[in-house]
Amino acid sequence: MRYFSVESLKDDEVGHWSGEYRARHRWHISGVECPRYGVWAGMDAFPSVDLSKVAEPALAEWKGPTSLAEYQRLTALVRPHVPPELPVRAGGTFGPMVGTAQGKFGPVTCHPSWEVVLREDAVELLNAEGLNGVIAVRMELRSRRSTMPALYELEARPLARLHPDCIGEWKTPACDLCGKPESFSLPPKRWLLRSTVPEGLDVFGVEGANLHVVSERFVETVQRLGPSDVHYQEIDAR
Numbered sequence: 001m002r003y004f005s006v007e008s009l010k011d012d013e014v015g016h017w018s019g020e021y022r023a024r025h026r027w028h029i030s031g032v033e034c035p036r037y038g039v040w041a042g043m044d045a046f047p048s049v050d051l052s053k054v055a056e057p058a059l060a061e062w063k064g065p066t067s068l069a070e071y072q073r074l075t076a077l078v079r080p081h082v083p084p085e086l087p088v089r090a091g092g093t094f095g096p097m098v099g100t101a102q103g104k105f106g107p108v109t110c111h112p113s114w115e116v117v118l119r120e121d122a123v124e125l126l127n128a129e130g131l132n133g134v135i136a137v138r139m140e141l142r143s144r145r146s147t148m149p150a151l152y153e154l155e156a157r158p159l160a161r162l163h164p165d166c167i168g169e170w171k172t173p174a175c176d177l178c179g180k181p182e183s184f185s186l187p188p189k190r191w192l193l194r195s196t197v198p199e200g201l202d203v204f205g206v207e208g209a210n211l212h213v214v215s216e217r218f219v220e221t222v223q224r225l226g227p228s229d230v231h232y233q234e235i236d237a238r
């Protein structure tokens with residue numbers, strides 16, 4: 001199986017589509033001020049996770065970093081509601097994106113670069129073709145155009161890892177006080193550690209890298225619906 005990361009168009013490239021959205025996930029955990037590491041927030045996004053049963057207003061407020069004690073209180077409240085294979089960390093967002101949208105959207109949208117959005121017919125086709133691991137969560141978007149098709153955020157669970165040989169020297173170690181994972185800058189030439197590639201899934205994410213990786217089958221399927229304003233960059237597994 002060949003794999004590709006979904007990438008945004010470059011700034012000077014002209015796309016086919018005018019669609020834009022402004023939206024945020026319904027719940028989030030603020031950044032943390034860790035006494036050892038300092039202030040940080042990651043970018044995990046798990047729209048499929050429902051936190052509506054967690055009665056904690058702080059999860060719906062967007063504000064600056066919190067103390068370690070408050071952060072530990074919030075992560076302990078959230079943890080039981082999140083599948084065990086997913087991290088609960090500072091900056092993590094959960095639930096559907098809520099906001100506004102305008103213009104016309106292609107089958108796949110990737111803007112900003114760390115979010116991938118599917119048009120309704122793309123989700124339907126991927127499901128009809130029996131692709132595996134497509135977690136697409138309907139966005140709650142208001143639009144002036146009543147005919148706008150529904151849009152879905154594609155969730156990329158960080159199941160795979162980059163190969164250690166493609167990650168450079170610059171790394172910061174994990175922190176056991178606040179749970180900050182080891183971090184690195186995304187190498188321009190990168191490949192996956194083969195033993196971590198989840199067998200049989202057509203969509204997954206990469207730990208520490210904010211990438212949406214999709215299979216060749218995914219690419220071929222959505223391309224049947226016409227052009228999208230994205231690039232598919234092949235990513236090897238070794």
Ligand SMILES: [Zn+2]
Pocket residue numbers: 034035036037038175176177178179180
């Ligand atoms: Zn820390």
